[in-house]
Amino acid sequence: MSFLEVLYFIIPSAIFYAAPLILTAIGGVFTERSGVVNIGLEGIMIVGAASSIIFNLTFADQLGNATPWVGLLVAMIFGILLSLILAVAAVSLRADQTVSGVALNMLGLAAAVFTVKMIYDKGQTDAISERFSRFDIPLLSDIPILGKMFFVDVYATSILAFAVAFIAWYVIYKTPFGLRLRSVGEHPMAADTMGVNVSKMRYVAVMISGALGGIGGAVYAQAIAGNFGAATISGQGFMALAAMIFGKWHPLGAMGAALFFGFAQALSVVGGSIPYVQDVPTIFLLILPYVLTILALAGFIGKANAPKASGVPYIKGKR
Amino acid sequence: MSKRAVNILVPLISIILGLVIGAIVMAVSGFNPIDGYVALWNGIFMDSYTMGETIRQITPYIFSGLAVAFAFRTGLFNIGVEGQLIMGWLAAAWVGQAFELPKIIHLPLALLAAAAAGALWAFIPGFLKAKLQVHEVIVTIMLNYTAIHVANALIGVISGGGERTDKVHESASLRAHYLEAMTDYSRLHWGILVALLAVVFMWFLLERTTLGYELKAVGFNKNASEYAGMNVKKNIILAMVISGAFAGLGGAMEALGTFENISKLHAATGIGFDGIAVALLGANQPFGVLLGAILFGALKNGGLNMPSEAGIPTEIVSIVIALIIFFIASGYIIRVALERFGKKRKEEK
Structure with missing residues (x-):
């Protein structure tokens, strides 16, 4: 395998594995920008993955090709529902956000496995028949070298992920809504004085993260895993969280970081068929995504500039 | 009120x-x-069997609860108890089966190895937090997944390619015929006594020693502690290490008592995550943790009966x-x- 062939092989896989991370990380950007820490992204992804797979298995006969796409919508709705629990606890009830996020993860996993066991009488579902399909992008795929790297065998979900990242950038930096969102995360009291409804903004932001996290989980389940079990989502939500921090709370930065983590995940899965890499013991490839996440946080991030009010419940009238 | x-x-x-x-x-x-x-x-x-099993389940929960609570008291959120517990489990299982020593040396050595392994695994996030201000939550979560893969690889090495390690020698085991016979041959073991000692130890450390006072002070207010002349960085690392040692001992309960070996893991054990619940319920107080562990350990063990009896x-x-x-x-x-x-x-x- 020549170097170019390796690139043809690894770049599409990296993008493939990055798509769910990008979507979920963007969701994280929205909540943290509004001042709510969402550790519960993992649980939201799990529920998104489970609901889309159950929907897919049940309705594949009726809906055919469209099943995975409707599955995304179903996952989005369940993601929003789960995130509402966090919103109520963290915004209205002033709960510790990290702790309630951890509880959300436990709840998401337990509820998903509970439902799967209830419906199928076993801990893991069968494989779905209708997956996301790949296609070549016309014209662009004919570009020499680059065409084969980026535009052949593309998943529509990857395009969706990139599109969401750019839309998020526009919304957060170029619209009044985005300005208000950032202001409640930086200085909620000032925003409140100017007539911005802090609680409402934070609710909306948490629900956006629920929607995107749910979609992210559904993309992972219906494009990569193909079924659902307790270990289907194993740390992807936390990786998305790390991508958000690594990307300095900026949608496009988060996208870039998610691509990097996607690359690490791809390498741990397909590394066995790449020359030189296949000589490395499997254990190192398996721990690579996690170790790279730690190194990324430790080494390259510099002084992190988190939104100032992130993680602090806003209490009206409190100095 | x-x-x-x-x-x-x-x-x-x-x-x-x-x-x-x-x-x-x-x-x-x-x-x-x-x-x-x-x-x-x-x-x-x-019956006496299920009650024995319930106490057995409570034992590691006491340790994981103490580990989370200790970190909370010192201003740290240790979600990595899961990974530290797995490393402790592995270390105790290895020491238990690799050496042949008199019980009076072997058992403490195995326990010590577990505590050291957990402490070492917790040293990483503590060090990163103290020296580079990296938030401990994500690092400890990532180390949980790393611990599962590393442990699985090492189990393969220790057992010569097998799925589980050999049983620990009698001299390192916490199993007790007396307790087993009393509870209709459940897997109840002496670990519960070690766990109760750990509860008292944590109380003593936090409430009756200078070290504990410093650790708590750093958790309350870093700047004030620094101004008062305490070494903040050292205390952060030390807090994580002690928390990790508790977690590692929780792993030793499984390695030397319940299973007497370690098998390859497909997913997290859950004991570490439930430790967060235990600590919160116990308000991060050592004796509160004991109550929390009794409740959640009992719930967890009782829950195993629900599929067969109620579907x-x-x-x-x-x-x-x-x-x-x-x-x-x-x-x-x-x-x-x-x-x-x-x-x-x-x-x-």
Whole structure:
């Protein structure tokens, strides 16, 4: 395998594995920008993955090709529902956000496995028949070298992920809504004085993260895993969280970081068929995504500039 | 209502709310909640065997709860108890089967190895937090997954390519024929005594020593502690290391008592994550942790009986535990409700 062939092989896989991370990380950007820490992204992804797979298995006969796409919508709705629990606890009830996020993860996993066991009488579902399909992008795929790297065998979900990242950038930096969102995360009291409804903004932001996290989980389940079990989502939500921090709370930065983590995940899965890499013991490839996440946080991030009010419940009238 | 009464009522109300919503979930899913909770009760108290198993389950929960609580008291959130526990489990299992020594040396050595392995695994996030200001939450989570893969690889090496390590030697085992015979041959072992000692140890360390005072001070206010001449960085690392040692000992309970070996893991054990619930319920106090561990250990063990006796997936117990965490974390609203209730009663008088 020549170097170019390796690139043809690894770049599409990296993008493939990055798509769910990008979507979920963007969701994280929205909540943290509004001042709510969402550790519960993992649980939201799990529920998104489970609901889309159950929907897919049940309705594949009726809906055919469209099943995975409707599955995304179903996952989005369940993601929003789960995130509402966090919103109520963290915004209205002033709960510790990290702790309630951890509880959300436990709840998401337990509820998903509970439902799967209830419906199928076993801990893991069968494989779905209708997956996301790949296609070549016309014209662009004919570009020499680059065409084969980026535009052949593309998943529509990857395009969706990139599109969401750019839309998020526009919304957060170029619209009044985005300005208000950032202001409640930086200085909620000032925003409140100017007539911005802090609680409402934070609710909306948490629900956006629920929607995107749910979609992210559904993309992972219906494009990569193909079924659902307790270990289907194993740390992807936390990786998305790390991508958000690594990307300095900026949608496009988060996208870039998610691509990097996607690359690490791809390498741990397909590394066995790449020359030189296949000589490395499997254990190192398996721990690579996690170790790279730690190194990324430790080494390259510099002084992190988190939104100032992130993680602090806003209490009206409190100095 | 006095503050003390409120502090006791908040967890109690949270437990009740958790169980009530758990019952609603069962009812909505088409199960009979009464059958479910009867099965849960029987899974905890039915006979001496189940009671022995319940105590056995409580043992590692005490350690994981202490580990999380100790970190909380020193201003750190250690979600990595899971990974530290796995490393401790592995270390104890290896020491237990690799050496042949008299019991008086072998058993303490195996326990010490587990504590050291857990401490070492917790040293990484502590060091990164102290020296580079990296937030410990994500690092510890990533180390959990790393621990599973590393442990699986090392189990393969130790057992020569097998799925599990050999049983630990009699000289390193916590198993006790006396306890087993008393509880109809459950897997109850001496670990519960070690766990109770650990509870007292944590209380003593935090409340009666200078070191404990410093650790708590750094947790309260870093700047003030630094100004008072304490070494903040050293204390952060030390806090993580001690927390990790508790977690590692929790792993030793499984390695030397319950299973007497370690098998390859497909997913997290859950003991570490439930430790967060245990610590929160116990308000991060050593004796509170003991109560929390008794409740959640009992729930977890009783839940195993639910699929066979009532046909309900055992995950319902995890749902209830997660809900209880939510309610305790949202204690503010319960406090407000209690205060209003208390005021009304006063006015009526």
